Amino acid sequence: MLVHEISELAAQAGNLALSRQKALSELSVTAKGHLDFVTDVDRAVEEMIAAGIGRLFPDDGILGEEGRSLSGISGRTWIIDPIDGTHNFVRGGSSWAVSIGLASDRPVAAALNAPVEGTMLVAEAGKGIWRNGEKLPAHRRPAEPSIAYTGVSTWMSTDNDRWLSGFVRDELGLADRRTGSAVTGLIPVILGEADLYIGFGEHIWDVAGAAIIAAEAGCAHSLDWSAGLPQGPFTFVCGEPALVERTSRALEMRRT
Structure with a gap:
């Protein structure tokens, strides 16, 4: 194996x-x-x-x-x-x-x-x-989501930072936590200790390993392996499937 x-x-x-x-x-x-x-x-x-x-x-x-x-x-x-x-x-x-x-x-x-x-x-x-x-046994996620981990790349504007914090708090009703590392923010999501991860300005090496493991934990994520590896920074969303879908829709509306 x-x-x-x-x-x-x-x-x-x-x-x-x-x-x-x-x-x-x-x-x-x-x-x-x-x-x-x-x-x-x-x-x-x-x-x-x-x-x-x-x-x-x-x-x-x-x-x-x-x-x-x-x-x-x-x-x-x-x-x-x-x-x-x-x-x-x-x-x-x-x-x-x-x-x-x-x-x-x-x-x-x-x-x-x-x-x-x-x-x-x-x-x-x-x-x-x-x-x-x-x-690990298959774990059940709590019925009421409560925690999101987020990350914003240091080269991005503070407007992105403010929008993301406000979205998580006001629109999703979740507590916003940050670790300064995509991986250590995603580990609690994989383990069912948190419900969502949103990262702005990620690169493929930041999230590839976690995305693979998260899928095994029953999480959804926004990375499409069949499209090839992203060549530049991108937004990555991972977590409880309904939250990922809701977040992805909101991010798409923000871009339009």
Whole structure:
């Protein structure tokens, strides 16, 4: 099963990142944009994951946030975010995670590892979800939704931020929470601890792994695998199906 290989890759990557976070004074940090950083750890973790994929699955393609790109011949692509939540990582925070997703024109498998928070989720399409090595039972969501996690990319205007907070609070009637990481905002949705995630300005590596696992949890999301991987930033919605549909309609009306 793919879950064994992808679990090992995510565990090794999380261990490397966590060990380096414990030596923050030695980090090399470079600004990619406004409040957008990359560290030598991001690059090292991405290289570790890519090397492991190359050994195990040499025919597959690779797409990494920090520039690793390899066309494969299998039709499958591994999508890597070595540290989602780098801003939190460089401040010694806990809200960051490793994300690995595998897809073709459909979801295949994924792993999310939030090592400081002690959570690793792994899934293979059609076979369920494992949390820290144990198979998760199907969970029922509460009848009355109450919590949404949101994210707005740092390069977007504050108007987007204000609109999103107001929409979640006033239109959906949900509490709005933020973590500064798409993955750590999506994990509670996957686990049924929250009801919705809305992210403005996401990239495919931010959400690919979580989208694959969320689908196994019975969530709906706005990513269309059959349309190919998005090439630029996009809005991502994931969660309880009726909320995703309602939110998607509101976002479409806002664009028109």
